[in-house]
């Protein structure tokens with residue numbers, strides 16, 4: 001087994017335009033610790049964020065957890081996990097001065113700030129920083145055995161990777177408050193009902209379902225996808241009327257792009273759009 005904390009594979013997408021497109025699949029790889037996020041995991045994720053932002057071929061990012069290893073003789077099988085949170089062993093004896101620099105420059109924000117679409121593919125536990133990692137992605141696809149939660153309260157802490165804010169916006173104030181104050185876990189079924197995940201599938205279908213959504217986004221104009229993400233994201237920060245004005249301005253500006261002509265002509269000619277990415 002690799003000792004790298006993050007495995008990265010850029011999966012080519014057939015028929016993408018501009019040609020050469022890929023989905024970058026990142027696998028959190030500490031399955032014996034339920035893929036808990038340690039300092040190296042954060043560094044590796046931040047480095048990948050910088051890489052894919054600069055790589056025009058990467059059209060979408062999928063983040064997943066490595067499956068549990070085969071148990072050693074006489075030992076029990078470890079459970080499946082996306083990520084069971086920040087690595088708690090790194091918290092021992094730390095002061096605010098020790099942790100502040102790390103939390104000011106973390107992987108959750110690096111993912112959140114990517115201009116490309118991101119998907120969390122969640123099988124098993126996504127707790128604490130694991131739920132926050134999923135919340136930092138644009139879309140969450142989960143298996144029916146996924147489990148979410150913000151159990152930091154049980155450690156005398158609160159979420160520190162944006163969980164209080166992103167949860168509120170995604171599932172609403174009441175449910176966010178309940179999750180953060182109780183630390184209770186939320187099943188995949190409940191996560192679907194409250195809007196925490198976009199889709200729930202059987203575990204055998206998780207990869208196929210996730211890659212289908214990734215490829216769908218990856219085959220759009222990469223330029224327009226970036227504008228669309230920016231516009232929807234702005235709804236979180238802007239007052240409503242200002243947001244509608246911003247959207248109109250982005251929409252109108254797209255009429256000066258080549259990809260608007262490509263997309264409209266392809267529709268009228270009933271052909272595949274050959275995006276140019278500008």
Ligand code: COA
Nearest residue numbers: 032033034036079084085086087088089125127128129151
């Ligand atoms: N940080 C560091 N190590 C972790 C971890 C974390 N967040 N979560 C799990 N692990 C480690 C365990 O210490 C254990 O290591 P070991 O086998 O070397 O002793 C291994 O992962 C397996 O976890 P274990 O607790 O034995 O599995 P379980 O099936 O009994 O319980 C959980 C699974 C997810 C319920 C439990 O691991 C848990 O509560 N984890 C912490 C979740 C959390 O509080 N996250 C927020 C952190 S801020």
